[in-house]
Amino acid sequence: SQKIEQNSEALNIQEGKTATLTCNYTNYSPAYLQWYRQDPGRGPVFLLLIRENEKEKRKERLKVTFDTTLKQSLFHITASQPADSATYLCALDRGRANAGKSTFGDGTTLTVKP
Amino acid sequence: DTGVSQDPRHKITKRGQNVTFRCDPISEHNRLYWYRQTLGQGPEFLTYFQNEAQLEKSRLLSDRFSAERPKGSFSTLEIQRTEQGDSAMYLCASSLTSLEGENTEAFFGQGTRLTVV
Numbered sequence: 532s533q534k535i536e537q538n539s540e541a542l543n544i545q546e547g548k549t550a551t552l553t554c555n556y557t558n559y560s561p562a563y564l565q566w567y568r569q570d571p572g573r574g575p576v577f578l579l580l581i582r583e584n585e586k587e588k589r590k591e592r593l594k595v596t597f598d599t600t601l602k603q604s605l606f607h608i609t610a611s612q613p614a615d616s617a618t619y620l621c622a623l624d625r626g627r628a629n630a631g632k633s634t635f636g637d638g639t640t641l642t643v644k645p
Numbered sequence: 646d647t648g649v650s651q652d653p654r655h656k657i658t659k660r661g662q663n664v665t666f667r668c669d670p671i672s673e674h675n676r677l678y679w680y681r682q683t684l685g686q687g688p689e690f691l692t693y694f695q696n697e698a699q700l701e702k703s704r705l706l707s708d709r710f711s712a713e714r715p716k717g718s719f720s721t722l723e724i725q726r727t728e729q730g731d732s733a734m735y736l737c738a739s740s741l742t743s744l745e746g747e748n749t750e751a752f753f754g755q756g757t758r759l760t761v762v
Binding site: 535540565567573574575576577580620622632633634636637638 | 678693736750
């Protein structure tokens, strides 16, 4: 079965710096890889989706890369702000008939200090 | 439409009791998913529906769990004879997914937190 590892449970950075979160997976290559943000006591909120044939995707201060050879995705938040503090989840989706049935990592908790 | 709605937000029940949760997805979404999440872990897939058809159930979903989506709109998740190990956050999500399986983003509800005492 698919196994997902997200780098260290917690990541602390200074405001204004770039946060880089890692998602490594084993086994099959997913058709889609998604990143979600989750705040305490709330459901995950979708941020970005990247497909297996895409290497990079950007949205405002967010950037996601996808390397199917390394079986790794990197998630970057540039010019980080204290409001970016949350848990970030990586999720893999096999697509086609299994589209939407995602396998999640356990998340990385990001704290941005002012 | 205000997004995916789950009810109740919190439920405390005694071991052995039955509980039922409701999820109202975004109205035009054809797929609906149930996940379970415990503290410090990512959501674990339980089951999902394409319209009213339940397409897959995880091995995590024991016989005590049942889910329905009778008219392809709202869904219910019932847990019978609850056990302390059932304590978790139960999350519902919906998406608009094409017949070819082209995925779009999944929208999650706020979850129902179940505590079995």
